[in-house]
Amino acid sequence: MNQTAFITAAYAVALLGTAGLLAWAYLTMRSAERAVAELKRDR
Amino acid sequence: MHRFANPARFLGFARPATVWTFVAGLLLTAIGLFGGLTMTPPDYLQGQTVRIMYVHVPSAWLGMAGWAGIAVASVSQLVWRHPLAVVAGRAIAPAGATYAAVCLLTGSIWGRPTWGTWWEWDGRLTSMLILFFLYLGYIALASAERERGGEGRLAALFGVLGAINLPIIHYSVLWWRTLHQPQSIGLSGSSIDSSILWPLPIAALGFTLLFVAAVLMRMRAELAQTKIEARMRRQAGG
Numbered sequence: 001m002n003q004t005a006f007i008t009a010a011y012a013v014a015l016l017g018t019a020g021l022l023a024w025a026y027l028t029m030r031s032a033e034r035a036v037a038e039l040k041r042d043r
Numbered sequence: 044m045h046r047f048a049n050p051a052r053f054l055g056f057a058r059p060a061t062v063w064t065f066v067a068g069l070l071l072t073a074i075g076l077f078g079g080l081t082m083t084p085p086d087y088l089q090g091q092t093v094r095i096m097y098v099h100v101p102s103a104w105l106g107m108a109g110w111a112g113i114a115v116a117s118v119s120q121l122v123w124r125h126p127l128a129v130v131a132g133r134a135i136a137p138a139g140a141t142y143a144a145v146c147l148l149t150g151s152i153w154g155r156p157t158w159g160t161w162w163e164w165d166g167r168l169t170s171m172l173i174l175f176f177l178y179l180g181y182i183a184l185a186s187a188e189r190e191r192g193g194e195g196r197l198a199a200l201f202g203v204l205g206a207i208n209l210p211i212i213h214y215s216v217l218w219w220r221t222l223h224q225p226q227s228i229g230l231s232g233s234s235i236d237s238s239i240l241w242p243l244p245i246a247a248l249g250f251t252l253l254f255v256a257a258v259l260m261r262m263r264a265e266l267a268q269t270k271i272e273a274r275m276r277r278q279a280g281g
Contacts (some may be wrong), residue, residue, distance in 0.1 A: 003091040005154050010149040011076070015100035017145040018072075018253055021138055023066070025260035032267035039274050 050266050053127055061259045068252030075246025083239050095153040097242055100228075101250040102145040106174060107209055109139020109254070110202075113181065114209075117202030120195065125260070129195040130269075132202055133185050134261035138254050140178035147171055158222055166219030170212040177205045 079097035088095035112135045120128035150168065151161045161170065185198040216225045227234045228243075235243075 003156060006092055006152050007080075007094050010095040010098055010152045012100060013148045013152070014145050017102075017141050017148075018250065021141045021257050022253060022260075025138075025257040025264070029260040029264040029267070030267075032271070034262040036267045037195050039271065 047262055050127065050130075053273075054263065057259045059262055060264070061256055062251045064259065065256035068249050068254075068256055071245055072249030073255060075242045075244075075249050078244060083242060086239065089157055092156050093239060094155060096239075096242045097246045098242060099146060099149040099153055101247040102142045102149060103171070104247060105250060106139060106143035106146045106171065107212060108251075109135050109142060109178065110174060110205060110209060112258075113139065113202040114206035115239035117199035120199045121203070126228070129199070130262050131258070131263045132181075132195070132198065133189070133265055134258045135186065136182045138257045140146065140175060141181065142250075142254065143171065143175040143178055145241065147175060155221075159265060162281050163222045165222040166215035167223035168211065170208060170227055174208055174212060177201075181205065 076097055079094055085091045085093070113132050116128045116132040116135065119125040120132065147168075148173070151260075154163070155161050181198060181201055184201055185195055189197055190193045216223050228240075233240055
């Protein structure tokens, strides 16, 4: 069996999972903080 | 801990901490994984697949540490009514669930060439799968309580009770000696040769800092969302 394929798959899962989590956390944070800033401006 | 009970004070700390933990995490993860992939020898039994350890072990540690964090936040919420505890619990859960899932998937990928199977109902594997389902249950419960406008006490209670699974995961390899090997790294030392081991703590610290960065971003999003909801309630009321 080709061991490289298993290593590549495991690293892809870990890196994509981490990147996906960070991207989602960043986008939700940015959108919520922007909404708060807009509310402050409209006050 | 109570110094950061004030959300404004917490945000003053969280904003720069998000950037620093993210940058340091990225750097350490890259160094750890590069070292693990290119600068360590293959294992005499497993061959090259031992390199999966550098992503599997940190994700297992973060999956468990995440729930320990939820349990601490839940106790703080239930006992001391710490205003940030409910926010912290909600922020940790998706990150912990992600790493529990990564641990299960990378373990399965590692298991195929090592054990000859993708999955076995072994004590460690099963208790880790239960942890992943506990995360899903916590996320669903916390979301439902938030939508109802509740204080999140039921989710906090679930967070404390779910911590029972942590020692089960830890000792599963001793209680049920089936497929997963016993613990290789402990407080007293490691059975892994140092030539293979050295990138692991670097990668683990890197992934941990990225986990912290994700949690801080989620906490900031939760706090901003709370402000928006409070403002909308005030507008609706008067």
